[in-house]
Amino acid sequence: TGGAMSPPQAVLLLLHVLQLVRGWAGPLSASEQSSSTELFRARWRPEAGHAVAAAAQGTFNISKLPSRCSFAVVGAGWGGVYAAWRLGVDTGAIDPAAMCVFEANGRVGGRVYSLRGLPDFDDLAIDVGGYRFIESDLLPAQLVWKALKLPTACYDWACSAQCEGANCYVVKDAYGNNFGYSWPVETMLGQLEDAGEGQQVFFGKELTAVLPHKATDDAPLAHVAGAVVLKFADGTRVIADKLLLNLPGNAISRLSPESVLFADSSPLTSALLNSVTTFSLTKSYAYYDDAWWATKLGRMQGTFSTSTNSSTNASASAFALAKLSASVSEGDNDVPLEGRYHDGPLKCIIGSDSAGMPIFSGEKVQFGNCSGALEVYYSKQVDYYANLMTSPRQPLTVITRRSANAHVLDDVHAQLMSYHKSALQQKNLDPSLLKPPTVLVIANWVADADFTPGIGSLQPATDRARAAVRKPSSEYNVYIANQDYGYKTGWAAGALTMSEKVLQAHFDLPKPSWLDADWYESNVAARK
Numbered sequence: 001t002g003g004a005m006s007p008p009q010a011v012l013l014l015l016h017v018l019q020l021v022r023g024w025a026g027p028l029s030a031s032e033q034s035s036s037t038e039l040f041r042a043r044w045r046p047e048a049g050h051a052v053a054a055a056a057q058g059t060f061n062i063s064k065l066p067s068r069c070s071f072a073v074v075g076a077g078w079g080g081v082y083a084a085w086r087l088g089v090d091t092g093a094i095d096p097a098a099m100c101v102f103e104a105n106g107r108v109g110g111r112v113y114s115l116r117g118l119p120d121f122d123d124l125a126i127d128v129g130g131y132r133f134i135e136s137d138l139l140p141a142q143l144v145w146k147a148l149k150l151p152t153a154c155y156d157w158a159c160s161a162q163c164e165g166a167n168c169y170v171v172k173d174a175y176g177n178n179f180g181y182s183w184p185v186e187t188m189l190g191q192l193e194d195a196g197e198g199q200q201v202f203f204g205k206e207l208t209a210v211l212p213h214k215a216t217d218d219a220p221l222a223h224v225a226g227a228v229v230l231k232f233a234d235g236t237r238v239i240a241d242k243l244l245l246n247l248p249g250n251a252i253s254r255l256s257p258e259s260v261l262f263a264d265s266s267p268l269t270s271a272l273l274n275s276v277t278t279f280s281l282t283k284s285y286a287y288y289d290d291a292w293w294a295t296k297l298g299r300m301q302g303t304f305s306t307s308t309n310s311s312t313n314a315s316a317s318a319f320a321l322a323k324l325s326a327s328v329s330e331g332d333n334d335v336p337l338e339g340r341y342h343d344g345p346l347k348c349i350i351g352s353d354s355a356g357m358p359i360f361s362g363e364k365v366q367f368g369n370c371s372g373a374l375e376v377y378y379s380k381q382v383d384y385y386a387n388l389m390t391s392p393r394q395p396l397t398v399i400t401r402r403s404a405n406a407h408v409l410d411d412v413h414a415q416l417m418s419y420h421k422s423a424l425q426q427k428n429l430d431p432s433l434l435k436p437p438t439v440l441v442i443a444n445w446v447a448d449a450d451f452t453p454g455i456g457s458l459q460p461a462t463d464r465a466r467a468a469v470r471k472p473s474s475e476y477n478v479y480i481a482n483q484d485y486g487y488k489t490g491w492a493a494g495a496l497t498m499s500e501k502v503l504q505a506h507f508d509l510p511k512p513s514w515l516d517a518d519w520y521e522s523n524v525a526a527r528k
Contacts, residue, residue, distance in 0.1 A: 001410065004451050004494075005314075022515075030253070035190070035194055036055075036189070036190035036191075036193040036194050037187050037189075037190030038054065038190075039053065039054045039055040039188050039190065039193070040053050040054075040055050040108050040182075040185070040186040040187075040189045040190060040201070041053060041054070041114075041116060041180075041182075041183075041186055042106075042107035042108070042109075042113075042114065042115065042116065042182070043048070043116050043117035044115060044117040044118045044119075044398065046118065046119075046398070048106075049390055049391065049394060049396070050106070050107075050394045050396050050397075051106075051107050051113070051115050051116070051117075051396070052106040052107060053094065053107045053203070055201060055203065056106035056107065056203035056204065057106075061192040065202065065236055065238060066100055066238060067238065067239060068238065068239040068241070069098060069099060069238060069239070069240050069241070070094055070095065070098035070099065070241050070242065070296060071087060071088075071094045071098070071099045071240070071241065071242045071243075071244070072082065072099070072100045072101075072102065072230065072238065072240035072242070072243050072244070073099075073100070073102065073243075073244050073245075073246055074100045074102045074103075074104075074205075074207045074243070074244075074245050074246065074247060074519045075102075075104075075110060075245060075246030075247045075251075076101050076103035076105075076108040076109070076110070076185070076189065076201065076246070077108075077109060077110030077112065077185070077246050077266075077482070077483075077492075077495065078110070078112060078130075078140075078184075078185055078246075078483075078492040078495050078496055079246045079481040079482055079483070079486070079492075079495030079496055079498060080101065080110070080244055080245075080246025080290075080456070080481065080482075080499070081101065081108065081185050081188050081189055081192075081246075082098075082143070082188065082495075082496055082499050082500075083244050083246075083481060083499045083502065083503060084099055084101055084188075084192055084244075084417065085188035085189075085191065085192055086499075086500075086503055086509065086512070087099070087503070087507065087509070088149065088192050088195060088196065089188070089191045089192055089195050089372075090512065091509060093305060093509060095196075096192055096195040096196035096200065097196040097197040097198065097200075098196075099192065099196060099200055100200060100201075100202065100238065100240070101189065101192070101200055101201045101202070102202050102205040102207065102230070102238075103201070103202070103203050103204075103205060104204065104205060104206040104207070104251075104450075104451045105203070105204075105451055105452070106203050106204065106269075107329075108182060108185050108186060108189060108201075108519065109129070109130075109181070109182035109185050109201075109454075110129075110246070110248070110323065110345075110398055110451075110452055111129045111130055111445065111452050111455075111483070112127070112129050112130040112181045112182050112185065112492060113128045113129035113130075113182070113395070113396070113443065113452075114126075114127050114133075114179075114180025114181055114182035114183065115128055115180075115396070115441065116180065118398065118439060118441065119289070119398075119400050119438070119439050120287055120289070120400075120438045120439050121291065121373070121439070122347070123173070124175070124177060124345045124347055124372070124373070125173070125175075125177070125178060125179050125180040125345065126178075126285055126344070126345070126373060126441055127170075127178055127180055127182075127281070128283050128285075128441060128442075128443035129181075129182050129395075129445070129452075130181055130491070130492050131155075131170060131178060131181045131343075131444060131494065132155045132163065132168040132169060132170050132181065133168060133169055133491070133493060134163065134164055134166050134167075134168050134491075134493070135166055135168070135169065135494040136166055137342035137488070137491070138515065138516050138519040138523075139493060139496045139497055139500060139515065139519070139523070140184075140492060140493050140496055142514055142515050142516065143171070143184065143496070143512075143514070143515075144169075144171065144184055146514040146515075147514045148184055148187050148188070150171050150184060150187065151171070151173075151185060151351075152169040152171055152172055153169065153170055153172035153176050153177075153363075154167050154168070154169060154176075155167070155168035155169060155170050155342070155343075156168065156301060156342055157300040157301040157342045157364070158301075158305050160301060162301065171183045171184065171224070174360070174362060175345065175346070175347050175348070175360055175362060175363070176361070176362055176363035176364055177345035177346065177347070177364075178345055178370075181492070189201055190264040196522060197249060202232070205232050205234070205453075206233040206234075206450075207231070207232060207233075207245075207247070207251070208228060208231050208232060208233050208254075208255065208256060209230075209231040209243075209255055209258060209259050210228050210229070210243065210255065210259040210260055210261060210476075210478060211228060211229045211231060211256075211258060211259065211260065211477065212228065212229070212260055212264075212476065213227040213228050213229045213239055217285075218420060224241040224477075225387050226241075226242075226475060226476050226477035227239055227240060227241045227476075227477065228240050228243055228260060228324075228476050228477070228478060230243070231256075231380040240477075240492065241477065242477040242479075243477060243478045243479065244480070244481060244483055244499070244502065244513070245261075245478065245479070245480045245481075245482070246482050246495065246499075247480075247482055248276070248278075248451075248452070248453055248456055248482055248483070248484045249273075249274070249275075249276025249278060249456045249458075249482075249484040249485070250276075250278065250448055250449065250450065250453045250456070251450065251451060252274075252276075253273070253276075254272050254275050256443045256451065258470075258474070260473045260476045260478060261273060261472045261473065261478060261480075263474075264473040264474075264475055264476060265472040265473050266468075268468060269468045269469060269472045270472075272458065272465050272468055272469050273469055273472060273480075275458060275459045275460075275465075276456040276457065276458055276459070276484045276485070277456065278447045278448070278453050278454050278455065278456040278457075278484070279380065279447060279454050279455060280381035280444070280445060280446050280447045280454045281378075281379070281380060281381060281387075281444075281454045281455060282377055282378070282379065282380070282381045282382065282385040282386070282442065282443065282444050282445070283375070283377065283378045283442070283443045283445075283522065284374065284375070284376050284377040284378070284385060284440065284441065284443070285373040285374065285375055285440070285441045285442075286374050286376050286409075286412055286413070286416070286437035286439070286440050286441075287371075287372070287373045287437050287438055287439040287441070288371065288372065288373070288435070288438070289371050289435065289438065290370075290371065290434070290435065291294075291346050291370040291371055291372040291373075291374070291436050292424075293341050293374055293420075294341070294346055294364065294365075294366060294367070294368070294370055294372070295367060295368060295369065295370050295481075296367075296424065296427060296429055296434075297366050297420070297423055297424070297427065299341040300341060300342055300364060300366050301341060301342045302340070302341050302342070303338075303339065303340050303341075304337060304338075304339055304340075304341070304420075305337060305338045305339075305418060306313035306335075306336055306337045306338070306415070306419065307336075307338070310388070324505045334384065335384060335411050335412050335414075335415035336353075336377060336379075336382050336384055336385075337376055337377060337415060337416065337419060338376075338377045338378060338379040339374060339375040339376045339377055339378065340375050340378070341374070343378070344372055344373035344374050344375050345359035345372050346364045346365070346368075346370040346371070346372035347360060347371050347372055348360060348363075348364060348365040348368040348369060348370040349361070349368075349369045349370075350365065350368070358363060359457065359505055363413065365416045373448070374416075374437075376412060376416065376440075381444060381445075381446070381454075385442050385444060386446075387447075388405065388408065388442055388444075389444050391451065393425055393450055393451070395443045395444050395445050395446070395449070395452060396441070396442070396443055397441075397442040397443075397444070398439065398440070398441055398442075399439070399440040399441075399442070400438065400439050401438060407412075408440060409436050409437050409438070409439075409440055410436050412437065412440060413434075413436035413437055414419070417431040417432070417434065418431075440448060443458045447527050455489060455490045456482075456483070456484035456489075457484065457489040458484060458485045458486075461489070463487075463527050463528040464525075464528055466485055466486070466487065466498065466528075467527075467528045469485050470485075470498065470501065470502055470505070470506075471502075471505075471506060478503045479506060480498075480502075481495055481499035481501075481502050482495050482498070483495040485498060486498040487501075487523070487527075497523055497524060500512075500520075500524050501524050501527055504524055504525060511524075511525075
């Protein structure tokens with residue numbers, strides 16, 4: 001992992017000790033982290049068609065909604081959760097018990113979507129959205145390594161530094177695989193929930209308006225200058241003395257025009273809030289009991305592509321028409337491939353213990369005894385995968401042998417075997433003897449989805465424009481920090497840096513004690 005940038009070795013060692021002592025190779029248990037971290041991990045719910053966090057279910061989420069929050073975050077993605085954690089846990093600048101985090105979905109992370117509990121995957125995780133950080137982006141890197149002390153692994157095989165010209169890292173499990181880029185978000189929320197009294201995180205809260213709060217609205221409660229009223233789709237309202245919106249451009253644009261973001265901002269700022277360009281993406285993984293690309297071909301790094309299908313910038317509004325006018329037919333030979341051998345998780349057995357239980361390697365093993373998932377597509381959205389969407393509001397589609405469209409598993413496999421036929425035959429292997437995948441996971445991030453659209457970018461992408469939207473109203477305590485408006489398009493680092501800038505410029509928070517001083521000065525303090 002290389003010099004001073006390596007993740008904490010003690011944590012990595014602990015993971016391997018746990019594997020040997022317990023005969024178990026999963027990640028650290030909830031009791032070994034924060035007692036509430038586990039509550040925020042999303043698991044696949046086949047009856048719902050998407051993943052849901054435990055905190056969004058049952059008695060944990062039926063507490064009475066607070067009437068007022070000293071600091072509220074809407075949107076439980078990286079940028080919003082980080083701001084709440086910095087203020088409530090890392091610095092104690094605001095009492096965690098007086099903080100609230102509201103999320104429209106039943107999971108955390110936003111466009112970081114860590115999926116667990118999938119059929120056949122056992123305890124392996126798949127990131128169907130954001131998934132890695134670059135070692136030179138020190139805010140996410142040192143947050144994960146120094147502040148949260150989570151174990152990581154190089155994204156590229158053998159830390160070959162082929163990720164944007166450097167090493168990228170994923171948050172790992174005991175197999176050396178990605179345990180989910182939402183784990184830091186879940187950890188920060190768990191610590192916030194532990195530090196506060198009662199409940200701090202509320203799911204199923206779709207924001208529709210941010211209205212002015214008047215002194216008469218909450219009598220006999222004291223009025224706070226610049227406070228606002230949050231109006232949700234379910235009819236509930238909450239007063240927020242200070243508010244940070246970790247919402248994508250689509251969600252911002254859908255807020256009521258009476259919202260203070262628009263009604264009390266300059267014409268330029270109001271226009272900028274609606275000036276996010278978004279494009280659609282698709283990501284897909286096929287799970288194999290025999291990870292043949294690694295076990296048979298030894299392909300641990302690299303890409304593959306057919307590049308034969310036309311792309312589409314699909315939208316949620318066109319979803320119904322697409323379902324009527326197009327479908328994925330059985331035996332479709334035009335399955336688009338745009339994948340990477342090194343991206344998906346592998347689970348490799350290297351022996352067995354005295355009880356006959358498997359011993360796992362702790363890392364990916366070339367030509368080993370491995371099962372796992374192959375990333376078969378990650379690029380602009382194409383019709384083939386877009387037509388498999390089941391809901392315009394949910395990016396996720398999971399296909400198993402029991403699914404009505406189970407033939408897609410065979411079609412994807414046939415295309416993979418056709419593409420790799422020559423390489424397999426050179427190894428004296430018959431492609432027809434390799435078993436097809438048992439699960440296909442697809443995430444379609446459509447351009448105009450309500451909550452979690454594709455990747456957005458502010459136009460113009462200048463620090464001056466970001467400063468204007470960062471605090472859109474001079475009168476009200478409303479702030480924005482999101483990747484769509486942030487300092488790096490397509491990366492959580494963009495939202496994190498914008499969030500830290502909000503804290504530095506408007507909350508007078510000093511540099512995080514765990515963050516490199518030079519990086520902070522150049523990337524946060526020196527920005528407009």
